[in-house]
Amino acid sequence: xxLLEVSGLTVSFDTEDGVVQAVDDVSYxxxxxxxxxxxxxxGSGKSVSSLSVxxxxxxxxNARISGExxxxxxxxxxxxxxxxxxxxxxxxxxxxxxxxSSLHPFFRVGDQLVEAVRAHRDxxxxxxxxxxxxxxxxxxxxxxxxxxxxxPHEFSGGMRQRVMIxxxxxxxxxxxxxxxxxxxxxxxxxxxxxxxxxxxxxxxxTAIVLITHDLGVVAEVTDDVAVMYAGRIVEQAxxxxxxxxxxxxxxxGLLQSIPRVDHRRDEPLVPIPGRxxxxxxxxxxxxxxxxxxxVQEHHKRIVPPLEPLAGDPAHSVACxxxxxxxxxxxxxxxxxATPDEARAAVGVPGQGAPVLREGLEAG
Numbered sequence: 001x002x003l004l005e006v007s008g009l010t011v012s013f014d015t016e017d018g019v020v021q022a023v024d025d026v027s028y029x030x031x032x033x034x035x036x037x038x039x040x041x042x043g044s045g046k047s048v049s050s051l052s053v054x055x056x057x058x059x060x061x062n063a064r065i066s067g068e069x070x071x072x073x074x075x076x077x078x079x080x081x082x083x084x085x086x087x088x089x090x091x092x093x094x095x096x097x098x099x100x101s102s103l104h105p106f107f108r109v110g111d112q113l114v115e116a117v118r119a120h121r122d123x124x125x126x127x128x129x130x131x132x133x134x135x136x137x138x139x140x141x142x143x144x145x146x147x148x149x150x151x152p153h154e155f156s157g158g159m160r161q162r163v164m165i166x167x168x169x170x171x172x173x174x175x176x177x178x179x180x181x182x183x184x185x186x187x188x189x190x191x192x193x194x195x196x197x198x199x200x201x202x203x204x205x206t207a208i209v210l211i212t213h214d215l216g217v218v219a220e221v222t223d224d225v226a227v228m229y230a231g232r233i234v235e236q237a238x239x240x241x242x243x244x245x246x247x248x249x250x251x252x253g254l255l256q257s258i259p260r261v262d263h264r265r266d267e268p269l270v271p272i273p274g275r276x277x278x279x280x281x282x283x284x285x286x287x288x289x290x291x292x293x294x295v296q297e298h299h300k301r302i303v304p305p306l307e308p309l310a311g312d313p314a315h316s317v318a319c320x321x322x323x324x325x326x327x328x329x330x331x332x333x334x335x336x337a338t339p340d341e342a343r344a345a346v347g348v349p350g351q352g353a354p355v356l357r358e359g360l361e362a363g
Contacts, residue, residue: 002029009067018280024231035208037218040228055084090120093168099160103152110148135166158189230287237315247317293339
């Protein structure tokens with residue numbers, strides 16, 4: 001039985017400009033001790049979906065939430081505020097994007113960790129402080145007892161992120177949601193944070209939902225990946241399978257935009273033309289069609305369902321291209337062909353690679 005089961009989660013916000021469809025019919029599961037990566041560009045719905053799991057979007061007066069979120073037998077969307085307060089920070093914890101704004105600037109780090117313990121445990125302050133020092137040491141902060149008396153501004157960005165991880169794990173939650181835990185950190189600190197998450201996952205058997213825009217990050221620590229675009233999951237698969245046999249043109253674009261060590265250093269990166277669409281005025285049909293080199297006319301009218309591949313139920317994709325066409329296209333792209341060259345070689349009719357202006361108009 002899955003520890004976290006999200007089914008048909010839909011989140012929208014009423015604004016003066018219209019309804020923002022931030023999350024649209026998202027479903028996924030996470031087992032205990034496993035890690036799921038949720039990837040996509042900014043504005044794809046990654047953070048909103050996880051904030052809804054935490055029960056935090058319900059505080060927005062303009063939010064409309066539907067679907068089902070079950071955690072260890074609890075229906076989180078139907079849970080009352082008191083039950084959610086008992087679960088948050090105790091059985092479910094979240095590491096937010098910016099540790100400097102997430103930590104209170106006027107309180108010492110140790111005091112904030114102590115508060116996180118005593119909010120859920122009936123222990124003395126001295127015992128809670130010992131637990132705080134223990135966790136600071138576990139996440140690799142040197143001289144943890146001395147550092148517990150420091151303020152957040154006295155730490156580097158990497159150390160503040162470690163404090164946030166310590167706070168998230170201090171009550172040994174069953175589920176940890178990490179929202180861009182390596183953003184704005186240099187590559188050395190990124191590697192240390194990812195190694196830390198993987199080690200804590202093994203030692204504490206914690207399930208992890210890792211939110212990021214970087215496929216290189218999820219390759220390090222996740223078991224499964226869900227690729228989101230315009231509020232929907234467009235591809236979902238075990239991590240190794242997604243990297244070996246990606247099926248969606250958007251996933252191909254993300255993979256091709258990553259620098260590779262086996263390519264020449266002066267070889268230009270291949271960005272995805274255009275930009276993500278507005279979540280108020282979403283394109284008709286497949287939301288990716290204004291940016292897709294392989295789009296055909298009927299793609300603009302039909303919303304592709306997320307369906308498993310033939311013979312591989314663990315790998316699902318929402319694309320109207322035939323599976324054989326997708327396999328051939330990716331093979332050509334991986335061999336170095338441009339999207340237009342791959343499209344012509346496979347014989348896929350379409351509009352060709354979009355120009356930037358068309359992508360901007362779509363947004």
